[in-house]
Amino acid sequence: xxxxxxxxxxxxxxxxxxxxxxxxxxxxxxxxxxxxxxxxxxxxxxxxxxxxxxxxxxxxxxxxxxxxxxxxxxxxxxxxxxxxxxxxxxxxxxxxxxxxxxxxxxxxxxxxxxxxxxxxxxxxxxxxxxxxxxxxxxxxxxxxxxxxxxxxxxxxxxxxxxxxxxxxxxxxxxxxxxxxxxxxxxxxxxxxxxxxxxxxxxxxxxxxxxxxxxxxxxxxxxxxxxxxxxxxxxxxxxxxxxxxxxxxxxxxxxxxxxxxxxxxxxxxxxx
Amino acid sequence: xxxxxxxxxxxxxxxxxxxxxxxxxxxxxxxxxxxxxxxxxxxxxxxxxxxxxxxxxxxxxxxxxxxxxxxxxxxxxxxxxxxxxxxxxxxxxxxxxxxxxxxxxxxxxxxxxxxxxxxxxxxxxxxxxxxxxxxxxxxxxxxxxxxxxxxxxxxxxxxxxxxxxxxxxxxxxxxxxxxxxxxxxxxxxxxxxxxxxxxxxxxxxxxxxxxxxxxxxxxxxxxxxxxxxxxxxxxxxxxxxxxxxxxxxxxxxxxxxxxxxxxxxxxxxxxxxxxxxxx
Numbered sequence: 001x002x003x004x005x006x007x008x009x010x011x012x013x014x015x016x017x018x019x020x021x022x023x024x025x026x027x028x029x030x031x032x033x034x035x036x037x038x039x040x041x042x043x044x045x046x047x048x049x050x051x052x053x054x055x056x057x058x059x060x061x062x063x064x065x066x067x068x069x070x071x072x073x074x075x076x077x078x079x080x081x082x083x084x085x086x087x088x089x090x091x092x093x094x095x096x097x098x099x100x101x102x103x104x105x106x107x108x109x110x111x112x113x114x115x116x117x118x119x120x121x122x123x124x125x126x127x128x129x130x131x132x133x134x135x136x137x138x139x140x141x142x143x144x145x146x147x148x149x150x151x152x153x154x155x156x157x158x159x160x161x162x163x164x165x166x167x168x169x170x171x172x173x174x175x176x177x178x179x180x181x182x183x184x185x186x187x188x189x190x191x192x193x194x195x196x197x198x199x200x201x202x203x204x205x206x207x208x209x210x211x212x213x214x215x216x217x218x219x220x221x222x223x224x225x226x227x228x229x230x231x232x233x234x235x236x237x238x239x240x241x242x243x244x245x246x247x248x249x250x251x252x253x254x255x256x257x258x259x260x261x262x263x264x265x266x267x268x269x270x271x
Numbered sequence: 272x273x274x275x276x277x278x279x280x281x282x283x284x285x286x287x288x289x290x291x292x293x294x295x296x297x298x299x300x301x302x303x304x305x306x307x308x309x310x311x312x313x314x315x316x317x318x319x320x321x322x323x324x325x326x327x328x329x330x331x332x333x334x335x336x337x338x339x340x341x342x343x344x345x346x347x348x349x350x351x352x353x354x355x356x357x358x359x360x361x362x363x364x365x366x367x368x369x370x371x372x373x374x375x376x377x378x379x380x381x382x383x384x385x386x387x388x389x390x391x392x393x394x395x396x397x398x399x400x401x402x403x404x405x406x407x408x409x410x411x412x413x414x415x416x417x418x419x420x421x422x423x424x425x426x427x428x429x430x431x432x433x434x435x436x437x438x439x440x441x442x443x444x445x446x447x448x449x450x451x452x453x454x455x456x457x458x459x460x461x462x463x464x465x466x467x468x469x470x471x472x473x474x475x476x477x478x479x480x481x482x483x484x485x486x487x488x489x490x491x492x493x494x495x496x497x498x499x500x501x502x503x504x505x506x507x508x509x510x511x512x513x514x515x516x517x518x519x520x521x522x523x524x525x526x527x528x529x530x531x532x533x534x535x536x537x538x539x540x541x542x543x544x545x546x547x548x549x550x
Contacts, residue, residue: 156518157504157505157518157519158504158505158516158517158518158519158528159516159518159528160505161504161505161516162505162507162516173500173503174500176497201504201518201519202518202519203519203521205504205519207503207504207505
C-alpha cells in the first residue's frame with residue numbers, strides 16, 4: 001500500500017547524518033532523546049539547544065541552498081561528514097518551523113569557500129558578519145533612496161593601509177569606531193557617498209575611509225562586467241590576506257572576495 | 272465628647288449625632304467596649320489596609336523596574352517558582368506582614384495591654400531590624416545568584432572546566448557580604464566575620480594587584496596610546512628589536528607584523544622601551 005509517508009521514507013533512507021537547521025528546543029530534543037543511529041548535527045546562528053555537534057551559521061541565509069551549502073561545508077571542515085556521505089537536512093524554507101527535508105550528497109565541489117570566508121579569515125567571524133550586515137543594510141536602503149556602492153576591506157589592515165593611499169583626510173582618524181557599534185550604520189551611510197574603500201581591522205575597528213587601493217591587478221579572476229570597485233576589491237585580496245565585501249551600485253548585490261576570487265554573491269533584498 | 276472619640280467616630284463611620292432610629296443601638300454597641308479598644312481596632316483595620324496597599328505597591332514598583340526579568344533564572348527565583356510564588360511576590364508579602372505587625376503592636380499599645388510591657392517594647396525595636404535583615408538576605412541571595420550567572424555567561428566561551436570557580440567565588444562573596452550586613456543589622460557579634468572579610472579583600476586586592484601588575488601597566492599605557500594615537504594601524508614601527516607594520520592597537524597589546532611573523536607586544540613595553548616610527 002502506498003502511503004504519503006513513503007515519500008519521506010525514500011528521502012531519509014540510509015542517510016549518514018541528520019542536519020537540523022535552527023531548530024527550536026523541543027524540536028531538537030525529540031531527536032536528541034530518540035537515540036537515532038544517525039548523528040544529529042545542529043546548524044544555527046547560535047547553539048541555543050546545547051547540541052553536541054554544532055555548526056555555526058554566521059548569517060541567516062534566506063536562500064536554502066546557501067544555507068545547506070554552508071552547513072555541509074562547515075561539517076566537512078569539522079570532519080563530521082566526508083565526501084560521499086548522504087545527509088538529510090531538516091530546514092525551514094518559508095519563515096517559521098521546519099517544513100522540508102532535503103536529501104544531499106556531500107561532494108568535494110560543494111566546498112565553495114563560504115565557510116572558509118567566515119571561519120578562516122584573518123578577521124574575526126563576527127566582524128565579517130557585521131560588515132555583511134552593514135553592506136546588506138546599505139544595499140536595501142541606499143543613500144536617500146538612490147542606490148549606493150561601497151567597498152569594505154576587512155582584516156590585515158596594516159598591509160592594506162600600506163598598499164593604498166588616502167584620497168582625502170581620513171574621517172575616522174583618532175576615532176575608535178567598531179563595525180558592530182549601533183551608530184555605525186548611520187555613519188557609513190553618510191560616508192558611503194565618498195569614493196574609495198573602507199578599511200577595517202581584524203578586530204573590527206574602522207581604520208580609514210576614503211582610501212584608494214593600489215594592488216597589482218594581474219591574475220585576478222572575477223566575472224566580466226563588474227566595475228572598477230569590484231576589480232580593486234578583488235585584487236587587494238590577492239595581494240594581502242584580507243577579505244573584501246563589495247556592494248555594487250549598479251545591480252545592488254553584495255559580493256565577497258577572498259584570495260582574488262569571488263566567494264559569495266547575495267541579494268540584500270533577500271535578507 | 273473628647274476630640275479623640277470624634278475622630279474615632281468619623282473614621283469608623285459611626286454617626287455621632289445620627290438622627291435615625293439606629294442611634295440607640297449604635298450607642299449601645301459603642302458603649303459595649305472601652306473607647307481605647309475601638310481606637311485600637313480602627314488602627315488595626317487601617318494598618319491591614321495600608322499593609323495590603325503597600326504590598327501591592329511594592330510588587331508593582333519592582334515589576335515596573337523590570338526586577339522579575341533581571342532575576343530570571345536565579346536559583347532563589349526558581350525555588351520560589353516551585354512554591355507557586357515569585358521573589359517579587361515574596362517581598363510584597365514581607366512588606367505586608369511587617370506593616371501588619373507594626374499595626375498589631377500599635378493597636379496593643381493603644382489598647383493599653385499592660386502585661387509584659389518591656390517585652391513588647393523590645394519587640395518593637397527589634398521588628399524593623401528583623402525586617403531589614405530578611406530583605407537584605409533575600410536581595411543578597413538574588414544578587415549573588417545573578418552575579419554568578421552573569422559571570423558564568425561571560426566566561427562561557429572559555430572552555431576550561433576550572434573556570435567555574437570564578438562565578439562561584441563571586442557568588443559566595445556576595446552571599447557572605449549579605450549575611451554579614453544582615454547579622455550586624457540584628458546585632459549579632461560579627462567582628463570575627465569582618466576580620467575574615469578584611470583578610471579576604473586584602474588577598475584579592477593585594478595579590479590580584481601583584482598578579483595583574485603587568486596587565487594594569489599595559490592597560491594604563493594602552494589608554495594613553497588609544498587616546499593620543501602616536502602611531503596608527505599601517506605605520507611601520509620598531510619596538511626594541513622588533514620591527515614591522517602595526518596591525519592592531521588595543522588596550523593591552525599592540526600587534527606588529529613583519530613578513531608573516533606577528534609580534535604581540537604588551538603596551539607596557541612600548542612605554543618602557545619607546546617606539547620608533549620608521550618613515
